[in-house]
Amino acid sequence: MDTAGQKAPRHGGRVLADALVAQGIDHVFEVPGESFLDTLDGLYDQRGALKLVTCRFEAGAVTMADAYGKLTGRPAAAMVTRGPGACHGSIGVHVAYQDSTPMLLFIGQIAHQDAGRDAFQEVDYRQMFAPLAKWVTQVDHAGRIPEIVAHAVDVAVSGRPGPVVIALSEEMQKDIVSVPDLPRAVVSRAFPDPDAMLRMRTLxxxxxxxxxxxxxxxWTVEGRAALRRFLLANNIPVTVGFRRQSHYDGTLDNFAGDLGVGSDPGLISRFKEADLVLAIGSRLGDAVTQGYTLLDMAGSVPIIQVLPDGAEIGRVFRTRLGIVADLNAFAIAAAGLEPVQPAWSQWTRDLRSLREAQRAVPNYQGKLNLGTVMRELESLLAPDAIVTTDAGNFSGWATRFLNFGEHQRYIGPTNGAMGYSVPAAVGAKIAFPSRMVVSMVGDGGFMMTGQEVATALHHGVAPIVLVFNNGMYGTIRMHQEKAYPWRISGTDLTNPDFRRLIEAFGGHGETVVETAEFTPAFRRAVASGKPALIELRANPDQITTRATIADLRAGRTPPPAGNGPAAGTR
Structure with missing residues (x-):
């Protein structure tokens, strides 16, 4: 570097690679494309500082970057090619946006002098991603790469975290420029207003x-510990939002369960008796509020809402008090308040008893009791295990029967994106190779992105995948049976032999048909040291943890003979 701070001339691809390192990015998940060959070349020079993860599908690559951001609180980068690659990757951007996950997505772009000609794979990414990302931009001049990457990281992690999308003009990456790398910005966290904290204590x-x-x-380790101290000191019953199951230690006496799809009806009923709601980090969205019915939008029950973005506070439900703050800073400040003398000890005990009651495993019909399997899995998980989940009714088995400990993590897509769990598990295991990582996925979701087990093998990591196989798109089938019982249309599936499939990849396979087979199969999977898959052959009639297809059809008139099966599930 010369005295003016300019570095030796570099092509744009190398400038980008150096900019990522300068901003603390250490993982890049990608499916290669000719639209960013020069960037791949630049990443080669930074292979000691950046781990480049080659994936099998763009949706998988972006999902891995999302999982990294969820688990670390820091953004990873994903890279995809233009047109179809960007469309495939957009699923992960939507997940990151709704889940408030920091992430960078780089998209190779056509040469900017061809813009507007409907050139090969041309897309205007500012329009395409505008509703899906915090910021969308395009780099047409290599000299601006350090500036734009630095700002992109700042945007991704500030306020309400989220994804940033950056298109890279193809010829710009070849340009030779002399520009300095920019240092990371040190930005202090937004601390809560002390007066607001005192007002919260009064309420x-x-x-x-x-x-x-x-x-x-x-959430950081420090923030989680402070939150725990505050909520325990005041003996406040704690619920967690949809797919935020491990945000609070489920083994504690004030944990009351989850609010989301498939929540305990008893908890929902008692929640409506609350006279104060403390929403810490929750946007009080559709799933958490049971379709916006759990609370009064006018705020008749006082709501204290804590979020890092003031624009999100009171967006749907009017708050009594809004606190704009970094969640970890809020938790630390709250833990420093003098506890109140709670008048609700019995209330907390009652809600906790509901949680424990719903974890009692019913005598489900069939050879494989998934409730028992989940209770056994709880004892088999490592103390710092990471569990990823997919979308679908099968995910209710974990949220109902598993209590996650303080150091365990559970991540999934709050936007209901199928195909999330397997690539998320692969990304998690690459980021944390020494931790146990378990993916939970339905047969439908696995067949969307299950090929990413090849990425795990390629990079030498070994997640364990539990495939809940009921031979159908279960969530849609549930709604179908409610609206049009017996009229099965478009929801049945034909599946491969999952054990043989993972073995063809070079992994370890197990098939579990009876409850007693699960624990030995799981232990063998762990001991194999390979990417492993355990197929759980579920009773297809048990459509949720609380209902069977027969239950949904009860009291409904069967169709005339010849118009569909009158009994069973097919």
Whole structure:
């Protein structure tokens, strides 16, 4: 570097690679494309500082970057090619946006002098990603790469975290420029207003039946510990938002369960008796509020909402008090407050008893009791295990029967994106190779992105995949049976032999048909040291943890003979 701070001339691809390193990015998940060959060349020079993960599908690559951001609170980069690659990757951007996950997505772009000609694979990414990302931009001049990458990281991690999309003009990456790398910005966290914290304590002291809802993203170990101290000191019953199951230690006596799809009806009923709601990191969205019905939008029940972005506070439900703050800074400040003298000890015990009651495993019909399997899995998980989940009814088995400990993590797509779990598990295992990583996925979701087990093999990591196989798109089938019982249309599936499939990849396979087979199969999977898959052959009639298809059809008139099966599930 010369005295003016300019570095030796570099092509744009190398400038980009250096800019990522300068901003602390250490993982890049990609499916290669000719539209960013020069960037791949630049990444070669930074292979000691950046781990380049070659994936099998763009949706898988972006999902891996999302999982990295969820688990670390820091953005990873994903790279995809233009047109079809960007369309495939957009699923992961939508996940990251709704989940508030920091992430960077780089898209190779056509030569900018051809813009507007409907050139090969041309897409205007500012329009395409505008509703899906915090910021979308395009780099047409290599000299601006350090500036744009630095700002992109700042945007991704500030306020409500989220994804940033950057298109890279093809010929720009070849340009030779002399520009300095920019240092990382040190930005202090947004601390809560002390007066607002005192007002919160006053509202809490006036309550008789408070409930906390914990959500959000980018929680740190320090922040989680402080949140735990605050909520325990005040003995506040704690619920967690949809797919935020491990945000709070489920083994504690004030943990009351989850609010989301398939929540305990008893918890929902008692929640409506609350006289104060403390929403910490929760946007109080559709799933958490049971289709916006759990609370009064006018705020008749006082709501205290804590979020890092003031624009999100009171967006749907009017709040009594909004606190704009980094969630970890809020938790630390809250833990420093003098606890109130709670008048709700019995209330907390009642809600906790509901949680324990719903974890009692019913005598489900069939050879394989998935409730028992989940309770056994709880004892088999490592203390710092990471569990990823997919979308679908099968995910209710974990949220109902598993309590996650303080150091365990559970991540999944709050937007209901199928195909999330397997690539998320692969990304998690690459980021944390020494931790146990378990993927939970339905047969439908696995067949969307299950090929990413090849990525695990390629990079020498060994997640364990549990495939819940009921031979159907279960969630849609449930709704179908509610609206049009017996009229099965478009939801049945034909599946491969999953054990043989993983073995063809070079992994370890197990098939579990009976409950007693699960624990030995799981232990063998762990001991194999290979990417492993355990197929759980579920009873297809048990459509949720609380209902069978027969239950959904009860009291409904069967179709005339010849118009469909009158009994069973097919």
């Amino acid at each position: 809490l002291a006036e309550a008789k039946r408070p409930v906390a809802i914990v959500g959000g993203s980018c």
